[in-house]
Amino acid sequence: MSASLWGYSSNEFRKYNALSGDIDVDLLIVGGGFTGCSAALSAAQKGARVALLEAHEIGHGGSGRNVGLVNAGLWLPPDSVEATMGQATGQALNHALAGAPDEVFDLIETHAIQCEATRNGTLHLAHAPRGLKDLEARHAQQCARQAPVALLDAPETARRTGTDAYCGALHDRRAGTVQPLAYVQGLARAAQDCGADIYARSPVNALTHDGDKWQATTSAGMVRAQKCLVATNAYHLGIDGFEEVRSAQVSFFQLATEPLADGLGDDILPGGEGCWDTALIMSALRRDAAGRLIFGAMGQPEGLGHALHKSWAQKALARLYPALKGQAFSHFWAGNIAMTGDHVPKAIRFGPNALCLMGFSGRGIAPGTRLGRLAAEVLLSGREQTLPLPVLERYRERFCGLRSAYYEAGARTIHMVDRLIR
Numbered sequence: 001m002s003a004s005l006w007g008y009s010s011n012e013f014r015k016y017n018a019l020s021g022d023i024d025v026d027l028l029i030v031g032g033g034f035t036g037c038s039a040a041l042s043a044a045q046k047g048a049r050v051a052l053l054e055a056h057e058i059g060h061g062g063s064g065r066n067v068g069l070v071n072a073g074l075w076l077p078p079d080s081v082e083a084t085m086g087q088a089t090g091q092a093l094n095h096a097l098a099g100a101p102d103e104v105f106d107l108i109e110t111h112a113i114q115c116e117a118t119r120n121g122t123l124h125l126a127h128a129p130r131g132l133k134d135l136e137a138r139h140a141q142q143c144a145r146q147a148p149v150a151l152l153d154a155p156e157t158a159r160r161t162g163t164d165a166y167c168g169a170l171h172d173r174r175a176g177t178v179q180p181l182a183y184v185q186g187l188a189r190a191a192q193d194c195g196a197d198i199y200a201r202s203p204v205n206a207l208t209h210d211g212d213k214w215q216a217t218t219s220a221g222m223v224r225a226q227k228c229l230v231a232t233n234a235y236h237l238g239i240d241g242f243e244e245v246r247s248a249q250v251s252f253f254q255l256a257t258e259p260l261a262d263g264l265g266d267d268i269l270p271g272g273e274g275c276w277d278t279a280l281i282m283s284a285l286r287r288d289a290a291g292r293l294i295f296g297a298m299g300q301p302e303g304l305g306h307a308l309h310k311s312w313a314q315k316a317l318a319r320l321y322p323a324l325k326g327q328a329f330s331h332f333w334a335g336n337i338a339m340t341g342d343h344v345p346k347a348i349r350f351g352p353n354a355l356c357l358m359g360f361s362g363r364g365i366a367p368g369t370r371l372g373r374l375a376a377e378v379l380l381s382g383r384e385q386t387l388p389l390p391v392l393e394r395y396r397e398r399f400c401g402l403r404s405a406y407y408e409a410g411a412r413t414i415h416m417v418d419r420l421i422r
């Protein structure tokens with residue numbers, strides 16, 4: 001079994017040079033995920049001189065490992081976003097993120113990004129009657145905001161998913177799916193084509209401000225810039241002079257089958273929606289353009305967790321689709337999600353003309369794309385009100401290690417019990 005399906009099937013890989021020597025630009029971006037690449041693209045389109053430094057290859061972090069659900073909004077329902085952030089601020093963020101999938105699919109079209117973009121909505125699946133209650137509440141909240149959502153009953157959910165395991169579903173027509181690594185690689189390619197300097201294999205090891213400009217140092221060069229955006233999220237590598245904004249980490253793994261044979265997968269997600277469920281230890285389900293079935297769940301597939309989570313997933317998938325019992329998997333990979341305590345992303349000003357965006361809490365494709373662009377606009381224009389997030393002077397998450405361990409212990413317990421009793 002090989003590693004990530006997304007690395008295997010992307011048609012958007014481009015080789016970038018590592019930074020060598022010293023350069024001077026307007027905007028320095030650290031991190032080549034959705035947030036950094038979207039910021040680089042929009043700033044370069046506006047004529048700014050941009051340098052993006054990525055420690056590994058573009059999409060190495062969460063952006064290249066995720067499920068590919070392009071959702072409208074955060075994981076939190078919109079009323080909770082407003083209750084958490086305050087009415088006006090929460091409303092502004094809800095509004096900005098409701099339209100964010102449009103921005104993603106427009107960018108894909110404008111820059112002809114080859115990323116298996118499918119816009120048939122997503123299905124939030126009720127794993128149990130209490131999950132359906134949650135979906136009913138979400139449906140009411142979204143309808144109050146005129147969102148194009150529909151609550152599906154169990155038979156319609158079974159028709160759309162090919163399994164009768166769910167009590168119902170919330171269909172959101174604004175959403176869709178992408179091949180996430182290809183999407184982020186396409187953003188980087190478009191940014192470079194618009195004039196941004198993109199550097200891979202260039203970890204920033206120090207970041208300082210000399211009173212006039214930021215200086216980012218790598219082992220082979222230096223970037224000087226008036227403005228700086230740090231977009232390293234869960235994959236942050238230590239940078240001297242920059243205090244890491246830590247968050248709790250939730251691991252999430254995925255397994256992909258080979259393309260399903262004709263007749264075998266015809267009833268499984270024939271509409272091409274991407275799905276996730278209402279369970280506390282959440283699972284996700286989707287197809288790719290080649291007809292593979294991709295199944296994922298919370299859990300860190302390392303050490304003891306490897307065999308446990310993998311065998312649970314094989315059993316759970318066979319339960320959903322008995323015809324797939326014994327089906328071999330060709331790809332198995334995982335990633336870390338940066339969860340903030342209140343599940344809302346943060347914008348932190350860590351110095352003059354400098355922002356860090358982090359904590360997407362499992363919703364980074366559309367939010368990272370939109371907030372990355374807006375952060376670049378704020379930095380270049382100085383107009384902070386453009387960003388639908390409060391800009392914090394300092395931010396600290398508490399008990400990150402404990403909370404990460406708690407999530408993993410929960411995933412292991414649920415998967416172990418579920419494997420034993422069913």
Ligand SMILES: Cc1cc2nc3c(=O)[nH]c(=O)nc-3n(C[C@H](O)[C@H](O)[C@H](O)COP(=O)(O)OP(=O)(O)OC[C@H]3O[C@@H](n4cnc5c(N)ncnc54)[C@H](O)[C@@H]3O)c2cc1C
Pocket residue numbers: 030031032033034035036053054055056057058059060061062063064065066067068069070071202203204205231232233234235236237238239251252253334335336337357358360361362363364365366367368
């Ligand atoms: C398994 C999984 C499933 C997910 N599913 C979904 C989903 O279906 N839908 C959705 O919307 N979101 C999903 N998410 C969340 C989403 O992927 C993230 O929120 C998003 O990728 C964050 O993007 P980013 O650009 O901020 O950070 P990242 O993509 O993590 O990019 C940060 C980059 O910074 C680089 N970096 C770190 N330190 C340095 C340094 N010192 N110098 C230079 N570069 C550095 C890293 O190498 C990395 O490439 C998922 C996440 C995971 C892990």
